[in-house]
Amino acid sequence: MRAFGGAVLMAAVLVLYLVVVVVRAVAFLQSGQPVGIAIGVALLVLPVIGAYLLVRELLFGLQATRLTRRLAAEEPLPGSDAPRRASGRVERTAADAAFPAYAEAAEARPDDWRAWLRLGLAYDDAGDRRRARAAVRRAIALFR
Structure with missing residues (x-):
């Protein structure tokens, strides 16, 4: 909010x-x-x-x-159970470790908006805002 x-x-x-x-x-x-x-x-x-x-x-x-x-x-969102820094951001090592599973899921189900949104959230946790926005945009387009 x-x-x-x-x-x-x-x-x-x-x-x-x-x-x-x-x-x-x-x-x-x-x-x-x-x-x-x-x-x-x-x-x-x-x-x-x-x-x-x-x-x-x-x-x-x-x-x-x-x-x-x-x-x-x-379902729980990516990074919801991951360790966090004092700032509230997911710790980078935890985000990097969880990322491949979300990338594979999006590749396996390219028409699933949920998989792309999870991937966008995982990108955001990993600190890659540009790719996070692109994945979320794709999720929005697939949802329509």
């Missing part, structure tokens, strides 16, 4: 930033100068891109949370 609160806070800060950028873009467009108009147009494109990325990331987070809760209701 703390992660969701942090995401909402960051989204609010980004929205505030986007509002300021749009106000500045309008001021540049009203300057009448060719360079000012070009800067104003460029500044209007950035908020559109930022809003798209914000919505995309929030939807990813909501979908991942929904699937994780569903899986947690069915």
Whole structure:
């Protein structure tokens, strides 16, 4: 839940930033100068891109949370019984030791969203965020 609160806070800060950028873009467009108009147009494109990325990331987070809760209701999640550091993260050696089983399960059942979500959680425990996100995205796509 703390992660969701942090995401909402960051989204609010980004929205505030986007509002300021749009106000500045309008001021540049009203300057009448060719360079000012070009800067104003460029500044209007950035908020559109930022809003798209914000919505995309929030939807990813909501979908991942929904699937994780569903899986947690069915079975223990990867790393739930693993030893943890003081920060709450799974100890790296335990995560690395458990990882191959989840990778093999995802390879054996490539159309099973549960296997891909478990793999994504195992990647996250092992500290590989990029692959964790890719595996979770695949789980979300398979769930649909």
